[in-house]
Amino acid sequence: MFELAEKHTSVTLTCRTDKDKITWRREDANSIVNILQSDFEILSGRDLTVIDLQEDLTGNYTCWSDTGLEDYTYLLLDKSKEATAFKINCTAETFSCTQNIKCAWTSDEFTAFRLRNTRDNGDWVTQSVDGVFFLPHSTNSYSEESERLLITGEAVSTCCYMKTDYSFYLRDIVKPADPSISICTIKNEGRDEQIIELEVKPPSTWPQPHSFFPLKHEIEYEIRHNGELKTKEWEEGSKVKVQGSITKLRVHCRDLLLLSQWSEWSKWKNVN
Numbered sequence: 001m002f003e004l005a006e007k008h009t010s011v012t013l014t015c016r017t018d019k020d021k022i023t024w025r026r027e028d029a030n031s032i033v034n035i036l037q038s039d040f041e042i043l044s045g046r047d048l049t050v051i052d053l054q055e056d057l058t059g060n061y062t063c064w065s066d067t068g069l070e071d072y073t074y075l076l077l078d079k080s081k082e083a084t085a086f087k088i089n090c091t092a093e094t095f096s097c098t099q100n101i102k103c104a105w106t107s108d109e110f111t112a113f114r115l116r117n118t119r120d121n122g123d124w125v126t127q128s129v130d131g132v133f134f135l136p137h138s139t140n141s142y143s144e145e146s147e148r149l150l151i152t153g154e155a156v157s158t159c160c161y162m163k164t165d166y167s168f169y170l171r172d173i174v175k176p177a178d179p180s181i182s183i184c185t186i187k188n189e190g191r192d193e194q195i196i197e198l199e200v201k202p203p204s205t206w207p208q209p210h211s212f213f214p215l216k217h218e219i220e221y222e223i224r225h226n227g228e229l230k231t232k233e234w235e236e237g238s239k240v241k242v243q244g245s246i247t248k249l250r251v252h253c254r255d256l257l258l259l260s261q262w263s264e265w266s267k268w269k270n271v272n
Contacts, residue, residue: 001071004161005077015046015063019071020216024048024152027060033110049101053077058159076161088115088153088166091175091261093205095213096139100134103151110155110162118150118165129175141207175261176215177203181251181269196242196271203263214256220265221249248272 005011012096015022024205043177047235055077058067072173106114114124115133125133151166184197200217207213217240234240235256243247248270252263 001073003073005050005075006081006106007055010049010051011053011075012047012049013049013061013073014253015030015071017046017063017065019046019065019067019070021065022046022070023064025062025064026057027062032111050075054160056195075085076156077159079162081163086110086155086162086164088151088164088180089215090135090151090166090168091177092173093177093203095139095170095174096205096207097136097138097140098099099205100136101149101151101170103133103135104131105133105153105155106131107155109160112157113153113155115151115153118152119147120149131198137170141213142197145171147167149261155227171260173257173261174255174258176203176255177251177262178264179203179215179217179251181219181249181266183269183271186271191245194245194271196246196249197239198242198249198251199239201238202253202255208237215253216256217251217253218262219247219249220253221271223247 001012003011029070031066033136041120041128046059046063055105058075058077060072060074086106088109090101093099103115105115108215114126116122117134117135118123120138122136125135128131135151139149148167148169148213153164153166155162180201182199184199187195198219202210202215206215214235216233219230219240219242220229220231221242221244222229232240232242248268251266252266253267254260254262
C-alpha cells in the first residue's frame, strides 16, 4: 500500500492487523530503524503519525508483532504542486489519429514515469527505450478541433511522487516529419551559374489530400565558391527553382494555414 502526503504535513499510518502489541519500523534505501524518535507519535498500537513530513522520513513503514510482519505502507512525499518545473513536451507529425502523439518527460529527481491520454480515457503508457512516450488519440483531422487533449503524467522515485496534467489542442503541437527532396534538372547557365529544379515530397505521415493540408517549404543551400548559406521559402506546389553555383542543399516544412512548428531539416543532398 502507498500513502502520499505533502511536505510539512502530518500523516497517520494504520497497521491492518488484529494484534495489540505492535512494533513499527521504517525502511529506506540505507537502513531499517525501529521508530522511537520524536518525529513520530504512536497513537495506539496500530496507528502511527509521522509529524512534519520531510524527504528523509519517507520509505517503507512496516509493523511487526511477536509472530512476524503484519503489514506495510510505503510513504512518499507528494511533490505534485511543484510539477510546473517538470513540463511534458509533446509533438505530433500529423493531424491524423493514425499516428501517435510523441511526448518526452524526464527529470533527474524521478526514476519512473508514465503518461496517459486522459481525454480519450487511454491506458497508461511507459517510456520506450529512448525515453519517449507514444500516445494514441482519437482526433479527427477532417473536422474542427473543439476539445483539448489532456495528458496526465505520474512520476515516482524511492522518496517522492508527482502528478501533473498537460492540456493542449493537437493543432498547437503539430511538427511535420522532414520531407524528402529530389533534384529534377540541373541547367548550366555559365561557368558559375546553374538553375536547379527541385521536387519536394511531403512526409509520408502527412494527411491527404495534400491540397487540403498545404505545406510551406524552406530550402537552405550552400554557395560553392564561398560556403555562404542562403535560404528560400515557397508556399505553392512541390517544385521550386534555385539559381547559383550550389554544393549542397536541404529542406524543411511546416503547415501553411496553422503555422505549425517547422519540421527537422532533411539530410544534406549534394549537388553534382
